Amino acid sequence: MKLRDVLSAKDNALQTIEPSASLAQVVAKLVDANCGSLIVVDADVMVGIITERDILRTVATCGDPLAEIEVYERMTGDVITGDPNDDIQSAMATMTNHRIRHLPVMKDGSLSGMISIGDLVKTQQDLLAVENHYLKTYIQG
Numbered sequence: 001m002k003l004r005d006v007l008s009a010k011d012n013a014l015q016t017i018e019p020s021a022s023l024a025q026v027v028a029k030l031v032d033a034n035c036g037s038l039i040v041v042d043a044d045v046m047v048g049i050i051t052e053r054d055i056l057r058t059v060a061t062c063g064d065p066l067a068e069i070e071v072y073e074r075m076t077g078d079v080i081t082g083d084p085n086d087d088i089q090s091a092m093a094t095m096t097n098h099r100i101r102h103l104p105v106m107k108d109g110s111l112s113g114m115i116s117i118g119d120l121v122k123t124q125q126d127l128l129a130v131e132n133h134y135l136k137t138y139i140q141g
Contacts (some may be wrong), residue, residue, distance in 0.1 A: 003091055003105050004084035006123050007113040014114060016041045017050065019072035023058060026050055026071060037102040039111060040075045046111050048075035051102060081106045082115060092120050 017026055017038045029038060030052060040048035054074050055066070062069065082091050082103045095103055095117050105113045 001088050001123060001127065002084065003082050003086045003088065003113075003115055006088065006115055006119055007084065007105060009123075010119060012113045014039055014111065017071055018042065019047060019070065019075065021071050023050075023055060023066035023069045023071065023074060027055060027066060030055075036116065037114070039104060039114065040071055046079065046104060046106075048072070048077045049079050049102065049104065050075045053101075079104060083107065084112060088120050088123055091115060092117070092124075095120070 015029065015033045015035050015038050017029060017040055019040050019042055026038060030036065037049055037051040039046055040050055048071075050071050054076070058066070058069060058074050080094065080098050080100060080103065082094065082105045084105055084107050086094075091103060095101065101117045103115045104111055105115055
């Protein structure tokens, strides 16, 4: 199974924010959208990603209020991405090796969606359930 299959099976609404937004705005948007990361876009181009982990690190290391810190100061600019043709096992390996929980998926230089580690675990679980069903049917049959 490929990342494009995972993307097609989920709500693919991308949550974005501008680099000049405050971290307080990030927190509000994460809570409102019930998600763990936002794609940072400037003029419709992905320039980074900001995650819950980035917010926690900021709170732990910086004494300034979140309303006074801009996204570009704390975002990850060198974003690890996936391709719609990547298989889910290689995407899981990439996410595990880089210790990330959110993987933007790029197609021809454009952002086509976001995959979370939870999306991949759910997909893997669904595939195993189908496989288990067919194996049980074969054995009993």
